[in-house]
Amino acid sequence: MKVSMRVNGAERSGDIEPRVLLVDFIRTNLSLTGTHIGCDTSSCGACTVLVDGDPVKSCTVLAVQAEGRAVKTIEGIAGTGALAPIQVGFHEEHGLQCGFCTPGMMLLGEELISRIPNPTDEQIRWAISGNICRCTGYMNIVKAVQHAAKLTTAASKAPAAAMAGGAE
C-alpha cells in the first residue's frame, strides 16, 4: 500500500506491505540509516524518532501509522555542515562512545530543550529514561543536554540583543 509522510521536512512516500515497521521504512526505503535497531521490543530506544514532535520508538510503530505526519530523524538535526547545539553538547561533554544510541539520545535531548529550555539533571534523566546507553553511564549525556540547553538559550537571545542594538 501507499504511504507518505514528511520526513526531515521533505515529502517522502513508498509502496509497502501494511506490516512494515516505521524503522524499516526509514532505514530500508528511505536509506536513512542513522536510526538504529537495538531490541525490537521498544526497550532500548535506539530507534527513537520524533513524530509530530513527540519521541516515538519506531521499531514498534507501523510505517502506515505515520501517514501524513511529520517525522524527524537524526539526519534532520544537521547534515554535513555546522553542528546543531545538541550535537555540540554531545561532542564537547563526551556524551557518546560507540555512537549507536546517540541519534535517539540527541533527539530526546532536543525535544526536551524545546519544552524546558533549562532542564535539571533529574528532568534530563527522566526524559532519556526510555533509552539505553551501554557505554557512557549517562552522566556525560546529562551534561551534554545541559550544554546544548545553554547554547540554545544563548542563540535565542543573540538576535534579540542585536536587534535592540545592545551588546551583551
Add this chain to the structure above:
Amino acid sequence: MSSTLHMHGGIGESIKRKEDARFLRGQGHYLDDFVLPRMAHMAILRSPHAHARIKSVDTAAASAKPGVIAVVTGELMAQHKLAWMPTLSGDTQAVLATDKVRFQGQEVAAVIAETKYQAEDARDLIEVDYEILQAITSPQQAKESGSALIRDDKEGQKDNHIYHWESGDKAGTQAAFAKAHKVVRLNTFYPRCHPAPLETCGCIADVDGVTGKATIYMTSQAPHAIRTVFALVAGIPEQQIRIISPDIGGGFGNKVPVYPGYVVATAASLLLGRPVKWVEDRTENLISTGFARDYHMTGDLALDANGKMTALRVHLDSDNGAFFADAQPSKFKAGLFHIVTGSYDIPTAHVTADGYYTNKAPGGVAYRCSFRVTEASYLIERLVSNAAMEIGMDQAEIRTKNFIKPEQFPYTSATGWIYDSGDYPKAMDVALKQLGYDEMKKDVDARRKKGEVTGIGIASFTEVVGAGHGADFDILGLRMFDSAELRVHPTGKAILKLGVKSQGQGHETTFAQIVAEELGIPAQDVLVMEGDTDNTPYGLGTYASRSTPVAGAATAMVSRKLREKARKLAAHLLEAAEEDLEWERGKFFVKGSPEKSKTIQEAAFAAYTNLPEGMEPGLEGVHYYDPPNMTYPFGTYAVVVDVDKGTGQVKVKRMVAVDDCGVRINPMIVEGQIQGGLTEGYGIAFMELITFDAEGNCIGSNLMDYLIPGSMETPKFEIGQTVTPSPHHPLGAKGVGESATVGSPAAYVNAVIDALSPYGITNIDMPVTSDKVWAALRSKGVTE
C-alpha cells in the same frame, strides 16, 4: 567543530574525539547500514528446546514461499564438511545441528530470501520433529551420575566433565590452613550475564563468484584473528578472505567469537554467488551468543591472629554450556582466574577449577573483563570483606594490612603472576579521603542506631590485562602481539593503521595522540584506520583491555622508528651531524643553536624530495609489539548504600572510584570508560541475569527480562585517580576499559552486605535484587 581543534593533542590532553563527527550526524557505518548490490537476507531457525534429538527437518513449505532463494540445513552443511566448527577453546561446536540440539536457541536451519521479512516468514514454516531429552542446567546436575550425556557426538566422552585445572601450591596451602588462626569461607555464585551491546552481532558475506574472494563485513572485535580462523575452518586461501569490521555499536567481549551465523552466511554466499546479510535480533543475541561468568565459587581464606592473610584456597565449578567455546588464551582453561590473590600479599594459594557441559548457550566471553579476572576479583574482594566482619576488623584496615607493598614490586604472586607495578595504599587513601570514610562510618553508626539499614562497601581490585607476552598467551596458536603501521605523507600528514578494532573506545583519537606525542605531528593530522584485514597490519584485536597496552605500545615504537629516520633527514637538511641534534616535540634543532631547526613536517617532505645520498625514500614503518609482561591496573572503589527495610530496595548513595591505569593518554576518554564500566558493574551487581528454568528455557531473552541500567537507576559516580606508570610499557600506560566492571560489583555487594551485617546476613548472590534483600531481612525477622 571542536573546541580542542587548536590543541596539539599529545599525551595527557583531553582533546575531543575525532570519530564523533560522523556519529553525531547519524553517519556512522554500522554493519546493518551496508546494502550491497543483489544482497540477500538470512534468518536462522533456532531450537525451542534445550536438549532434544532431531528426528526430521522438513523444509518443503519454507522453500515454496515467495522470495525464498535457499534453505540451508545441517545436512547440507555436513555435505560441505561445515556442520561443525572448531571453537576458541579447542572443542567443536555445531554450526547447524544435525544430530541433537543442545541448548535453547541453537542454530538448526537458515533461510536465505530476497528480503528480511520474507526470510523470517519462511523460517517459521520449517518443521522440525524433536524427541525431547533431559535438560541439564547446572554443573551440579551435570555431574550427577546418570545424567544425560550432552556431548554424545564426542568419541570417548563418557560424562559432562570438560576439564580440570589447577594453579598454585596444594601442599603448601594445606599446611598453611592447618596452622590458621581463623578460616573464613565464602560460597558464592557469579551468575550468567550477557554483554548485550546495543548493536547485535551480524555479518554480510560477499563471495565473488569469479575471483573467489570472500569479503565479509562483520561486527568483529578481532578481524585479523577471525580471518585466520575462517581460512582454517573453510579452507579458503587466506589472501582470498577480507574481513571488514565497520563501526561497531559496542562489543564488551560479545563480538570476539566466531558464531555459526557467520559460517552459514559465508557458505550461502559461496553457493549462491550473492552477498548474504545476517543480523541477529535481540533475543538471538541474548540466548545464543557469548554469555559471561556462570561460575560457582568456594573460597577459603586463612588468617593469623593479627588478621594477616596466610593462605587462600579456591574451587570453582564452571558452567560452560553445550560446547566449550570460551574465548580465551589457549593455555588458560579458566582464563586468568589465578589472579584471585588480588591486591594481597598472600604467601600461598591453591586454585582448582572444573568445567562442565550443560544445556545452555556456549561461548563464555569476558564481559568487559580480561578472561575471568572479574570473577576472581569479585571472590577475593567479597571474601576479604567477609573476613573483616568475622574477625571484627575494619574493612579498609584488613586490606591495608595485607596489601602488597609498593616496594615489593615487581611482585610474584602465589599463583605465579609477576605484577609489574602498584601502589595500593595510595589508591585506598585517595578513595577514603574522597569518600570521607571516617565521617561516613560515624554517620552509618548513628543511622543504624535509629533503625536504618545502611552500609559501606570497599573493593581494592587488581587486574591483569594487555595479553601477551606471546610465548604464554595465544589464541589458537596465534601469539597475542599487536601492530601499528605508520605512513607520513610528503606534506607531513599521517595515516596510522592498526590491528585492533574500536567498538566505541575512541581509538581514532587516542592512538593519534600517541603519534602526536612521539612523532610531533598534531593529532588532527593523523588519520587512524582499523578493521580491514586487507589494509591494516595483523593484530589480535580489541578485548581484555589490550589495545593501549599492546597496540598503543606498537604505535609508540613505530613513531620512534620514524623519528630516528626523520633525525637523519633533519641532519641532512641542517647540514649538521645527527648526534648534534636535539628533539623537542615536533622539531629537531642543533644543540646550542635552537634557531637552527627543522620541523617533523619539513623532514617528512625531505623524505620524498631531498634525500641524503643512498637513503631509502619515504617515511613509513611498521612495528609488531610483543609485550614483555601483562600490565596490572588497580584501584579502590567505595560505595555507600541505603536499604529500604520494607521493600528490600537498595539505593546507591555514593560511589567513589579511584583508578590507577598508569599514564592516561586522553583523560576524558579514560574517565568515560570508567563511568561506562561502573554502570555495567552496577547492572551486574543489581540487575543483569540470564537464568534458566528446569526445562532449560532461557529467562532473560529480551530487554524486558534482561535488565540493563537506565538513566534513572544508574548512580552518579565520583571519579578519582592515582598514576603509577607501567615500568615496561613505552608510555607507562596500562589499559582501563574494564577496570570498573571488574572492580565495582564487589564494592556494590560489599556495601549491601555491610548494611545487612548487623542482622547476621553474610551473603546474597548477584544480582542483588530487592526481593532477595527483602527475603534475607525477613528471614532474620527485620521486616514482615
